[in-house]
Amino acid sequence: MTPLLLGAIGLALALPIPALLARTSWPLLVPRAGIVLWQSFALAAILAISGAALSTALWLVTADRLTWWRVALHLVILGVGVLVWIRFWWTAWTVWRETQARRRRQRHLVDLLGTADGVAPSLRILQEQTPIAYCVPNMSSPRIVVSQGTISSLAPADFDAVLEHERAHMRSRHDLVLEAFTVLHRAFPWFMRTDAPLVQSQVMVELLADDAARRAHGATPVARALVTLAGSPTPAGALGVGSAASIRMARLKNPDPRNPLASIAAYSISVLVLVAPTVFLAAPWMIHAWHTLIT
Template sequence: MTPLLLGLIGLALSLPIPALLARTSWPLLVPRAGIILWQSFALAAVLAISGAALSTALWLVTAERLTWWRIALHLVILGVGVLVWARFWWAAWTVWRETQARRRRQRHLVDLLGEADGMAPAIRILQEETPIAYCVPGIASPRIVVSQGTISTLSATEYAAVLEHERAHVRRRHDLVLESFTVLHRAFPRFLRTDAPLVQSQVMVELLADDAARKSCGEASVARALVALAGAPTPAGALGSGGSASVRMTRLLDPDPRNAPASGLAYLISVVVLVAPTVLLAVPWMAHAIHTLTG
């Protein structure tokens, strides 16, 4: 029974429960806790399906009475677990390789086409009248890219807010957050996953960068810059300033966006989702299996 229950929990956490959560808006009220919440669902789904596969293998060894249908069911569960783990490690490798290649190419292009800001060497200014602002993250050589149109359109405080927004992405390594979501997303076959965690995580890192910018420059400057840059293009592998404008504007209009009850609820659900399946199902099953094998 344990393999089946863990498998059902893993499947529920990978598709129907995230799909239902995506219909609500409260995780966006607390982006930091919301990111932890979404990550806990994805990680717990991987762990539950892995636990189902492991307990299936142990059951096939320790079961006293085997029937063909029980063997077939457990082999299906074992196969799904192996598939998810194989896809997880393959996704981790391919996401890292693809992301690094895109960012190397983008850094090369902006270094070639853009002009370095004498006061801030990491900034590249493109001679383009369309307002553009984004960053190319990286440990050793990040780039913040703006166009001449951005500089001429924005006031000094609005431009400072845009730069602080992009610096927050770089400083807090929001790119790693999105890469982890991409890996967990790709770990599951298409018919067992939803796009909601990946999509909402992209919105929530923008909200976190907005929070950093509003602390330095005020919400009015961030809001005006957001309006000016709404819809600005962002290359693949970069993090931009113009996406998710409506959700971000709603948060900027709130003078104090902190929401302790929503944060507490998100953290509580995260802990329960990660710990409960292990404590209630996996640990007793492992204890029983070890006792059977050694007894």
């Protein structure tokens, strides 16, 4: 029974529950806690399906009576668990390799086509009149890329807010957050997953960067810059200013966006989702199965 329950929990956390959560807006009120919440669902789904596979293997060894349909059902559960883990590690490798390759190419292009700023070593200015602003994260050689159109369209305070927004992305390594969501998203086959965690995580890292820019320069410069850069293009693998403008503007209008109750709820649900299936379901059954196996 435990493999079936763990498998059902894993499938529920991979698809229907995230799809329902995506219809609510409260995680966006607390982007840092919201990111933890979304990651906990994805990680708990993988752990639950892995636990189902492991408990299935133990059940096949320790069961007294084996009927063909029970064996077939448990083999399906075992196969899904093995598939998810293989996809997880393969995806982790391919996402890392693809992202690094994209960013190397992007850094090479902006270094070739852009003009270095004498004050900020990481800043590159493109001779392009379309307003553009994004960063190319990297541990040792990050780049902040802006166009001449951005500089000419923004007041100095607004431009400083844009630079702080991009520096916040690089300081907090929001690129690693998004890579982790991409890996967790791709680890499941397409029919077992929803795009909601990946999409909302992209919005929430922008909200966090906006909060950093607001603390440094105030909400008004950030809002003006966001209006100017709304919809500006961002290369794959980079983090840009112009996405999810309507949600971000709504948050900037709030003089105090902190929401302790929503934060507590998000963190509490995260802990519950990660701990409860293991403590109350998987661990006792596996201990019992192990004692049965060795006696």
